[in-house]
Amino acid sequence: MPLTKLDVSGLRNLKPIQLHLSPTLNLFYGSNGSGKTSLLEAAFLLGRGRSFRNRQIQAVINEGQTECTVFGLSRESSGREIPLGVTRYRQGSGIFKVGGVSVNTASSLAEALPILLINQDGFNLLEGSPQHRRRFLDWGVFHVEQGYQRQFQRFQRTLKQRNSLLRHVRIDTDLLATWDKELVDSAEQITAAREGYLERLLPVLNDVLQELSPELQDIRFALFKGWDEDKTLSEILLEDRSRDQQFKTTHHGPHRADLRIRIDRHNASDVLSRGQLKILAIAMLVAQGYLYHQKTGRHGLYLIDDLAAELDLRHRMLVTRLLGRLGAQVFITGVDKHVLLGLWEGSPPQAIKLFHVEQGEITEEAGD
Numbered sequence: 340m341p342l343t344k345l346d347v348s349g350l351r352n353l354k355p356i357q358l359h360l361s362p363t364l365n366l367f368y369g370s371n372g373s374g375k376t377s378l379l380e381a382a383f384l385l386g387r388g389r390s391f392r393n394r395q396i397q398a399v400i401n402e403g404q405t406e407c408t409v410f411g412l413s414r415e416s417s418g419r420e421i422p423l424g425v426t427r428y429r430q431g432s433g434i435f436k437v438g439g440v441s442v443n444t445a446s447s448l449a450e451a452l453p454i455l456l457i458n459q460d461g462f463n464l465l466e467g468s469p470q471h472r473r474r475f476l477d478w479g480v481f482h483v484e485q486g487y488q489r490q491f492q493r494f495q496r497t498l499k500q501r502n503s504l505l506r507h508v509r510i511d512t513d514l515l516a517t518w519d520k521e522l523v524d525s526a527e528q529i530t531a532a533r534e535g536y537l538e539r540l541l542p543v544l545n546d547v548l549q550e551l552s553p554e555l556q557d558i559r560f561a562l563f564k565g566w567d568e569d570k571t572l573s574e575i576l577l578e579d580r581s582r583d584q585q586f587k588t589t590h591h592g593p594h595r596a597d598l599r600i601r602i603d604r605h606n607a608s609d610v611l612s613r614g615q616l617k618i619l620a621i622a623m624l625v626a627q628g629y630l631y632h633q634k635t636g637r638h639g640l641y642l643i644d645d646l647a648a649e650l651d652l653r654h655r656m657l658v659t660r661l662l663g664r665l666g667a668q669v670f671i672t673g674v675d676k677h678v679l680l681g682l683w684e685g686s687p688p689q690a691i692k693l694f695h696v697e698q699g700e701i702t703e704e705a706g707d
């Protein structure tokens with residue numbers, strides 16, 4: 340991190356592009372449908388191996404092409420530049436490379452290029468299913484706790500094995516007890532890591548909210564572990580056994596965890612305005628970037644789609660001030676060049692690169 344160069348080909352309406360980027364602020368402006376979100380999608384693909392808009396990669400690949408490729412150079416604090424590459428093919432397969440070496444999983448890309456996405460889907464963080472909040476927490480734990488990925492994979496493997504055993508007609512109860520024990524061990528590791536992360540995140544989030552929207556500071560965040568807090572998971576698994584066998588699935592565990600966000604006795608999503616929900620979701624993502632920097636000395640890449648459409652002017656200015664102070668690399672899109680530039684008024688002009696997006700072409704412009 341940061342990305343100094345980004346090459347894209349075969350992605351949506353974008354013409355083959357080669358961009359030299361600012362290590363901090365990169366502003367992309369252009370009319371509706373010009374390709375701004377596609378550019379963010381390209382950067383996201385490089386860090387996650389997939390799109391944030393479509394599950395199916397076919398929709399992302401340019402209609403006339405069989406594949407899309409994104410290549411980037413990520414500069415480490417030592418000054419060394421690490422090449423990153425992702426190619427995705429129409430039939431679904433892909434090649435991921437970090438430092439010129441093929442890697443099997445998107446988590447290796449994520450480690451090299453941690454991405455924080457601020458777009459209209461931010462709502463999902465509060466209004467969507469618990470899965471969105473688990474992903475939010477797990478992003479944080481994965482990026483600050485070494486070894487979390489391994490623990491997480493161990494848990495998922497165990498859960499899969501247990502569920503597969505539950506599908507047998509005759510269940511070997513000794514084997515089920517063995518899987519229960521393994522599940523409990525790995526569940527405890529994951530839960531402890533999630534709890535530890537949340538404990539560290541909350542004070543940072545409180546500071547961000549203090550600046551962004553002090554009236555939201557009464558919100559309470561609590562981890563629901565995925566089972567009744569008054570009992571151990573071993574007890575719950577025993578209690579659940581006949582129901583788990585009947586439905587052939589494991590009803591409780593970290594795969595059912597949630598981050599509960601409440602004001603008094605209500606879910607925040609039931610009482611806050613849509614604008615406040617957006618602010619809260621953005622605050623959570625900004626706080627994650629701050630904590631990531633505190634813990635690792637590194638920065639995530641913020642991809643921000645059309646902030647003007649999401650927030651009022653005062654909150655937009657507050658968000659950009661927080662991000663400017665953090666010093667992370669930002670790609671931000673907007674329709675109006677002056678509105679976009681106005682958001683970064685206090686930033687040194689040499690920190691800013693301005694790009695015009697027009698019918699899939701991207702050209703760098705001098706900011707005025």
Ligand SMILES: Nc1ncnc2c1ncn2[C@@H]1O[C@H](COP(=O)(O)OP(=O)(O)OP(=O)(O)O)[C@@H](O)[C@H]1O
Binds near residue numbers: 353369374398400403
């Ligand atoms: N697979 C594809 N191949 C070619 N073009 C595509 C493909 N998928 C989408 N497009 C087109 O790419 C264009 C880029 O859309 P994009 O969402 O990036 O625009 P945008 O600049 O973010 O617009 P807005 O400001 O309206 O959000 C659209 O005109 C869309 O029709």
